[in-house]
Amino acid sequence: MSAGDKIRCDACPVMCYIAPGKAGACDRYANEDGRIIRCDPLTLLDRRLAKGDEVKPFLAAEWDGRTASGDDLVVSAIGAGTTYPDYKPAPFIVSRDIEGVDCVTVVTEAIFSYCGVKVKIDTDRHLGAEAATVRHQGEPVGHVTTAEYGSRMLSLGGVDHLTGGSKAEGRRTCEALLALCGKQAVELSIDDGADLIVQAGRAPVVDGEREARMRVGCGSAAIGMFAVQWKDHVDEVVVVDDHITGVVSEHQAGKVIGWPDTGIRIRGRRSTPGRYFGVAAPGLGWGGTDIDDPLAILDRWRPEKGARPGLSLLMVSTTGEHAAYFVLNEALEPEPRPMPAPLRESVDLIARNCEPALCTVLFMGGAGGSLRSGVTRDPIALTRSVQEARTRVTIGGAPVHVWPGGGITVMVDVAQVPDGAFGSVPTPALVAPLEFTVAREEYLRLGGHASAVRELADVVRSGGEYVAQARVIGSGG
Amino acid sequence: MSVGPQAAWLPDGRRLHLNHGPIDLIVDADGPAREAALAGAQTRFATLLSTLVQDLPALRRPIADAPVAADPVARRMIEAAAPHAATFVTPMAAVAGAVADEMLRALRAAGPLRRAYVNNGGDIAVHLAEGETFRALGPAGELRIEAGDAARGIATSGRGGRSHSLGIADAVTVAARSAAAADVAATLIANAVDLPGHPAVQRRPARDLSPDSDLGERPATTGLGFLSEAEVALALARGAACARGMQDRGLILEAALSLRGQVVAIPRPALVGRRQPQALPA
Numbered sequence: 001m002s003a004g005d006k007i008r009c010d011a012c013p014v015m016c017y018i019a020p021g022k023a024g025a026c027d028r029y030a031n032e033d034g035r036i037i038r039c040d041p042l043t044l045l046d047r048r049l050a051k052g053d054e055v056k057p058f059l060a061a062e063w064d065g066r067t068a069s070g071d072d073l074v075v076s077a078i079g080a081g082t083t084y085p086d087y088k089p090a091p092f093i094v095s096r097d098i099e100g101v102d103c104v105t106v107v108t109e110a111i112f113s114y115c116g117v118k119v120k121i122d123t124d125r126h127l128g129a130e131a132a133t134v135r136h137q138g139e140p141v142g143h144v145t146t147a148e149y150g151s152r153m154l155s156l157g158g159v160d161h162l163t164g165g166s167k168a169e170g171r172r173t174c175e176a177l178l179a180l181c182g183k184q185a186v187e188l189s190i191d192d193g194a195d196l197i198v199q200a201g202r203a204p205v206v207d208g209e210r211e212a213r214m215r216v217g218c219g220s221a222a223i224g225m226f227a228v229q230w231k232d233h234v235d236e237v238v239v240v241d242d243h244i245t246g247v248v249s250e251h252q253a254g255k256v257i258g259w260p261d262t263g264i265r266i267r268g269r270r271s272t273p274g275r276y277f278g279v280a281a282p283g284l285g286w287g288g289t290d291i292d293d294p295l296a297i298l299d300r301w302r303p304e305k306g307a308r309p310g311l312s313l314l315m316v317s318t319t320g321e322h323a324a325y326f327v328l329n330e331a332l333e334p335e336p337r338p339m340p341a342p343l344r345e346s347v348d349l350i351a352r353n354c355e356p357a358l359c360t361v362l363f364m365g366g367a368g369g370s371l372r373s374g375v376t377r378d379p380i381a382l383t384r385s386v387q388e389a390r391t392r393v394t395i396g397g398a399p400v401h402v403w404p405g406g407g408i409t410v411m412v413d414v415a416q417v418p419d420g421a422f423g424s425v426p427t428p429a430l431v432a433p434l435e436f437t438v439a440r441e442e443y444l445r446l447g448g449h450a451s452a453v454r455e456l457a458d459v460v461r462s463g464g465e466y467v468a469q470a471r472v473i474g475s476g477g
Numbered sequence: 478m479s480v481g482p483q484a485a486w487l488p489d490g491r492r493l494h495l496n497h498g499p500i501d502l503i504v505d506a507d508g509p510a511r512e513a514a515l516a517g518a519q520t521r522f523a524t525l526l527s528t529l530v531q532d533l534p535a536l537r538r539p540i541a542d543a544p545v546a547a548d549p550v551a552r553r554m555i556e557a558a559a560p561h562a563a564t565f566v567t568p569m570a571a572v573a574g575a576v577a578d579e580m581l582r583a584l585r586a587a588g589p590l591r592r593a594y595v596n597n598g599g600d601i602a603v604h605l606a607e608g609e610t611f612r613a614l615g616p617a618g619e620l621r622i623e624a625g626d627a628a629r630g631i632a633t634s635g636r637g638g639r640s641h642s643l644g645i646a647d648a649v650t651v652a653a654r655s656a657a658a659a660d661v662a663a664t665l666i667a668n669a670v671d672l673p674g675h676p677a678v679q680r681r682p683a684r685d686l687s688p689d690s691d692l693g694e695r696p697a698t699t700g701l702g703f704l705s706e707a708e709v710a711l712a713l714a715r716g717a718a719c720a721r722g723m724q725d726r727g728l729i730l731e732a733a734l735s736l737r738g739q740v741v742a743i744p745r746p747a748l749v750g751r752r753q754p755q756a757l758p759a
Contacts, residue, residue, distance in 0.1 A: 019686060
């Protein structure tokens with residue numbers, strides 16, 4: 001940051017110089033990339049705005065008259081300043097005029113001690129064994145969990161890493177979670193596995209290489225999808241895959257279109273015809289295996305089953321990222337040759353049918369304990385109302401999945417939560433905005449703080465006690 | 478794009494919210510002159526910030542340099558900072574409290590009031606007629622000022638407030654003769670709650686955070702990692718020593734210091750607390 005980047009705010013007579021990324025003395029106007037923007041504690045999300053729309057500041061005086069009572073406008077908890085411990089009603093359902101007390105001078109935030117993230121990394125590459133420890137700056141912050149289709153899954157955070165281990169472990173865990181929830185890049189390393197850079201909504205970087213594509217399917221699925229297109233252009237196709245390697249001449253998809261035998265032999269464990277497990281160890285090479293030379297998975301060809309000089313062979317990975325073309329010589333050994341154009345097109349087709357590889361991050365946390373008492377005097381009633389879907393839960397205005405069963409355990413896609421919504425406290429634990437939306441009658445039935453209910457239009461107009469205006473920002477949807 | 482002073486009733490229709498730039502006031506008054514008092518407060522508020530800012534360059538200088546100013550709020554700030562000239566402090570440490578004091582003066586000028594307060598973001602100036610009480614929730618629980626107490630000001634300072642702290646206190650709440658006096662004291666006690674050189678304390682030159690900061694290149698606290706209970710207690714003890722020194726000099730009535738769940742209270746001395754209230758500076 002150079003001093004020259006500071007800009008002068010002319011919103012009031014103080015005329016603060018504001019450094020980049022900082023707010024002025026009022027905490028209401030800030031310098032964002034050289035522009036003065038409003039950053040009020042009260043945030044409204046206008047779901048009508050397209051995803052990624054710019055921050056749209058407005059003053060109450062310039063309010064365009066659109067009704068704020070419709071379903072499109074959500075009052076968010078971001079920056080609302082919740083209370084912990086929750087001995088008084090939460091902001092914006094609170095008058096702060098507590099019995100016999102004139103003012104409250106200290107407010108803090110609601111805290112998720114029980115929270116973590118689930119990270120889905122679209123790659124076939126081997127990142128680490130299931131249950132292997134995932135580290136951030138050397139400290140254990142989570143583990144590799146069950147792989148999903150075309151993706152590797154990590155489970156990070158949780159109360160045992162946040163507060164159950166060493167202090168350094170808790171700190172590194174909290175930092176990693178906060179960065180991931182804030183859509184920032186985080187470096188992770190997996191014991192006996194890969195080094196990763198993970199960022200929500202971006203391609204994963206595995207051992208320094210940016211992953212481009214998610215596989216079109218396993219090797220067997222690829223055979224099923226493309227067998228017909230290969231039929232007239234090549235004598236044999238092997239789709240190399242860490243999970244199931246497919247061989248078109250043996251595969252059911254080849255048999256049904258009359259594909260002749262080729263005498264090929266695959267080193268690996270045959271599952272069903274044309275489908276092989278364990279052709280190589282997991283790794284960062286072809287199709288998530290550790291091989292760089294695809295011929296390593298082939299055994300000697302058998303002439304009695306159809307192998308002959310001049311027989312052509314395409315080997316390709318499940319993303320089309322690796323491909324090679326061979327022709328058998330007089331000794332029935334594959335020799336590399338330039339790939340004919342029609343086959344090159346089929347490889348490109350595989351690549352085109354792959355979705356872009358992404359990292360996706362779901363925040364998961366439990367909103368139990370005293371947090372609920374800020375919303376209603378009868379906390380169990382709120383839990384039941386949420387479970388029965390009469391009370392809607394959002395995080396920063398983004399829809400959540402409420403896990404069935406006891407308590408209020410929610411998951412949210414951090415990509416849908418506005419920037420800057422997550423924070424942390426030194427406990428360590430994450431702070432996340434959490435909103436309960438409920439019809440007034442239901443709210444009162446729950447034992448809600450009736451006297452503290454305010455009209456939305458009033459919140460928009462006057463904000464909290466210390467806030468004269470509000471801002472509307474894009475939230476997607 | 479400058480936005481002028483704004484006044485609005487809070488939803489309860491009773492308390493007045495005044496805003497101009499960084500100033501947010503919650504104002505309330507009870508008593509025969511309530512209407513006139515609130516009207517007078519709005520009139521005073523209309524010009525308060527625009528004249529105060531003219532003295533800002535002087536107010537950002539250390540009190541030891543004996544800065545001079547003409548504006549009434551600026552003079553309150555200098556007066557409140559003056560007893561602390563042995564330490565580094567600028568009159569800016571009193572700005573929020575001084576604004577509250579000046580606004581309370583405007584309220585009271587309109588006529589008799591039973592009870593009134595001006596809350597400037599937690600720095601509060603209070604008027605109490607005989608028999609009246611003011612109660613506020615602070616980090617150490619309820620803080621109560623009665624008409625017979627010497628204090629007419631409450632202020633809270635700490636990490637994470639609007640202004641930068643040189644210390645690590647979560648919150649220090651002080652009751653003193655005026656809001657300005659409480660404001661300076663809370664700021665300095667919060668600065669004294671500290672663990673110099675501790676690796677868990679993150680600091681940056683204040684000027685990097687706000688180019689205008691009166692703290693200049695002094696390292697403002699920007700983050701705090703894990704502290705052991707003993708370290709928390711040590712930091713609080715340093716702040717408590719500072720607070721007791723102020724109390725011995727009659728600069729504060731009482732204080733409560735909090736950090737990471739530990740609270741140290743410096744209660745009012747048993748005999749000094751119930752003096753006749755001293756008049757606020759006019």
